[in-house]
Amino acid sequence: MFKNYKTFSFDFAGRPLLVETGKISQLSNGSCLVRYGDTVILANATASVAPREGIDFLPLSVDFEERLYSVGKIPGSFLKREGRPSEKAVLTSRVIDRPIRPLFPKDLHNDVCISLLVLSVDPDCSPEIAGMVGASIALSVSDIPWNGPIGGVFVGFVDGQFVVNPTAAQREVSTLELTVASTKEKVVMIEAGAKEVNNDDMFDAIMYAHEQIKPLITFIESIVKEIGKPKFSYQSCDVDGELYEAIKNFAIEDVRTALNTDDKTVRDKNMQVVFEKIHARFDEQFPELVSQIPECLYKLQKYVVRRWLLDEGKRVDGRKLDQLRSLDAEVGLLPRTHGSGLFTRGQTQVLTSVTLGSIGDRQLLDGIDDEEYKRYMHHYNMPGYSVGEAKASRSPGRREIGHGALAERALEPMIPSQEEFPYAIRLVSEVVSSNGSTSQGSICASTLALMDAGVPIKKPVAGISCGLITEGDRWMTMIDIQGLEDFFGDMDFKVAGTKDGITAIQMDLKIDGLTPEIIKQALETTCDARLYILDEVMLKAIAEPRPDVSPYAPKMISTKIHPDKIREVIGPGGKVIQKIVAETGAKIDIEDDGSVFIASVDREAGYKALELINAIALDPVVGTVYTGTVTRLMTFGAFVEFAPGKEGLVHISKLDKQRVAKVEDVVNVGDVIKVKIIEIDDKGRINLSRKDAMDE
Numbered sequence: 001m002f003k004n005y006k007t008f009s010f011d012f013a014g015r016p017l018l019v020e021t022g023k024i025s026q027l028s029n030g031s032c033l034v035r036y037g038d039t040v041i042l043a044n045a046t047a048s049v050a051p052r053e054g055i056d057f058l059p060l061s062v063d064f065e066e067r068l069y070s071v072g073k074i075p076g077s078f079l080k081r082e083g084r085p086s087e088k089a090v091l092t093s094r095v096i097d098r099p100i101r102p103l104f105p106k107d108l109h110n111d112v113c114i115s116l117l118v119l120s121v122d123p124d125c126s127p128e129i130a131g132m133v134g135a136s137i138a139l140s141v142s143d144i145p146w147n148g149p150i151g152g153v154f155v156g157f158v159d160g161q162f163v164v165n166p167t168a169a170q171r172e173v174s175t176l177e178l179t180v181a182s183t184k185e186k187v188v189m190i191e192a193g194a195k196e197v198n199n200d201d202m203f204d205a206i207m208y209a210h211e212q213i214k215p216l217i218t219f220i221e222s223i224v225k226e227i228g229k230p231k232f233s234y235q236s237c238d239v240d241g242e243l244y245e246a247i248k249n250f251a252i253e254d255v256r257t258a259l260n261t262d263d264k265t266v267r268d269k270n271m272q273v274v275f276e277k278i279h280a281r282f283d284e285q286f287p288e289l290v291s292q293i294p295e296c297l298y299k300l301q302k303y304v305v306r307r308w309l310l311d312e313g314k315r316v317d318g319r320k321l322d323q324l325r326s327l328d329a330e331v332g333l334l335p336r337t338h339g340s341g342l343f344t345r346g347q348t349q350v351l352t353s354v355t356l357g358s359i360g361d362r363q364l365l366d367g368i369d370d371e372e373y374k375r376y377m378h379h380y381n382m383p384g385y386s387v388g389e390a391k392a393s394r395s396p397g398r399r400e401i402g403h404g405a406l407a408e409r410a411l412e413p414m415i416p417s418q419e420e421f422p423y424a425i426r427l428v429s430e431v432v433s434s435n436g437s438t439s440q441g442s443i444c445a446s447t448l449a450l451m452d453a454g455v456p457i458k459k460p461v462a463g464i465s466c467g468l469i470t471e472g473d474r475w476m477t478m479i480d481i482q483g484l485e486d487f488f489g490d491m492d493f494k495v496a497g498t499k500d501g502i503t504a505i506q507m508d509l510k511i512d513g514l515t516p517e518i519i520k521q522a523l524e525t526t527c528d529a530r531l532y533i534l535d536e537v538m539l540k541a542i543a544e545p546r547p548d549v550s551p552y553a554p555k556m557i558s559t560k561i562h563p564d565k566i567r568e569v570i571g572p573g574g575k576v577i578q579k580i581v582a583e584t585g586a587k588i589d590i591e592d593d594g595s596v597f598i599a600s601v602d603r604e605a606g607y608k609a610l611e612l613i614n615a616i617a618l619d620p621v622v623g624t625v626y627t628g629t630v631t632r633l634m635t636f637g638a639f640v641e642f643a644p645g646k647e648g649l650v651h652i653s654k655l656d657k658q659r660v661a662k663v664e665d666v667v668n669v670g671d672v673i674k675v676k677i678i679e680i681d682d683k684g685r686i687n688l689s690r691k692d693a694m695d696e
Helices: 087-103 127-141 168-173 199-227 241-259 264-282 287-312 398-414 438-452 483-488 516-541 563-570 572-584 603-617 690-695
Strands: 006-012 015-021 030-036 039-051 060-065 110-120 151-158 161-164 176-182 187-197 327-331 339-345 348-357 376-381 424-433 462-471 474-479 491-498 501-509 555-560 587-590 595-600 625-634 637-643 646-651 672-680 686-689
Touching: 006 199, 015 127, 015 199, 030 127, 039 127, 060 087, 060 127, 087 110, 087 127, 087 176, 087 187, 087 398, 087 501, 110 127, 127 151, 127 176, 127 199, 151 168, 151 199, 161 199, 176 199, 187 199, 187 398, 187 491, 199 501, 199 516, 241 264, 241 287, 264 287, 264 483, 287 462, 287 474, 287 483, 327 438, 327 516, 339 438, 348 438, 376 398, 376 438, 398 424, 398 438, 398 491, 398 501, 424 438, 438 462, 438 491, 438 516, 462 483, 462 516, 474 516, 491 516, 555 603, 563 572, 563 587, 563 603, 572 587, 572 603, 595 603, 603 625, 603 637, 637 672, 646 672, 672 690, 686 690
Parallel strands: 060 110, 376 424, 646 686
Antiparallel strands: 006 015, 015 030, 030 039, 039 110, 151 161, 151 176, 176 187, 187 501, 327 339, 339 348, 348 424, 462 474, 462 491, 491 501, 555 595, 587 595, 625 637, 625 672, 637 646, 672 686
């Protein structure tokens, strides 16, 4: 039935990689089923037959579609079906998008869609890597013009050794989480999270990954050789050469003058004048090509900026290639937040706020990996006003999610453990002004805000980006790229870390890859800049975390009880714990292992809740003093509830230091009194004494 069905196999990091074609999804331009261990991904590549009208870019979409049946879960939502993509799915889509996008022809504007459907997940065989391989194969065997293939691997560092595609157990102990994608010749994508890995080890890991990818690409090439389709011809969407040359000759000096400023607002106003001047000159001469004028002007600006850099070593704002923009750092801007920090680099400004909550405030995850909760959360917002655009705010897009995740990854190794600092932590980075490198600005602002909030981070973290311009064999890097250099350059190489090593890398590329020399230069350049930002700017604003949290932040008290006692503390239908919460106003979270977290802005109320919980969870001990409530009066004494659900008798002779004729003369039902345990008889009955407690 499936006459075109073929299978191809490859040993990938010691585990079988099986690729099936010609059986499923035969109507797409290119398709394959990738089996890596028990992980199964269906990859499809489709393209429109003609370019989309009115766009000046490649409309590429990559969708990594998680299905919870792949891990045997039913979705937890009300609808019981998958909804919007999880954050992990969005980040995986971005990781796969970045290496394949630069390899499409620059003048291809047809819609291209890559769909990666997760059908089964083996925790030891990364679905992200299987998806990247599947995308590469589907594109390579399709008729869609693309200059691949690429391959990708995940590299860990375990017991002093690099490990390719580590298992789930190895990832738990690895000090490195590095994803690399490459062609046979060059590296096209780097994404890393690390526990202070130095430059040399990071460079070695990237080169090691590249070597491991080469046999995989040879395997993909063998598949293409056997079943690959001829690439279709497409309508080039490059601008008209005659129009571009006319605009270049007419306006190049005006463009140079307009761009030659360090103020983005002035530059934009200058360019608007040039834009109007070009339209006035060429609208009648090229009436059928008027729609191409904006793209021609963009291309001309790119030409000017790149020629300045390559031929003169000149940057639009007059800086040297290794010079940072003006820097500033502030903390404590917002009086009622738990912590805040503002970081300014040129015209890029990021304001980060910290909120501390109880452990119960952590994020519940409903995805295909084993992680169930996230205690540390970092969110990033970039509204239209930050770039001077009149644009209404919307829910976060993939870029916002990606930048927040990058900052989160950079800071995560420095966040204290739950045992050291029993809080849920949420950071929100608001980009209030943007002229390039906002993701790295959010890392710096977040470090400031965490220290302002009294979070005992292990070390401060800073981030910086490095740009690249290439022309043939010529290339040059520049530090701290602003928006124009990002738009017209070839690379945005973002590196974050402490004084002692790298904690995160993300590389965005517009060319067909990087050589080892460029990668090494980028690592060294960003390291020097990172150290300068830490020492000369951030640590001068706040040298170390504040000794205590904000007075408006909850005070956390933690203890541990025997798991068998959890039921008693909670009580039937939650009555006991609800009573404690109502009495103290504290928020209480209890975990299955008996860990108890008490959050209260009023520290005394928190300790009152702790006392009540200990009274329930700990076996009564003779000599312990409690605060209890009188529940019943008898002729021979009063019964006192000294802990929820626990009562003892205060004999009339133990009610006061003087002789008591009637119990009612000293206490009444509802009175709160101090009592001391003086005896626990062989039947477990507890005798209390108010008189002895008064002596205490």
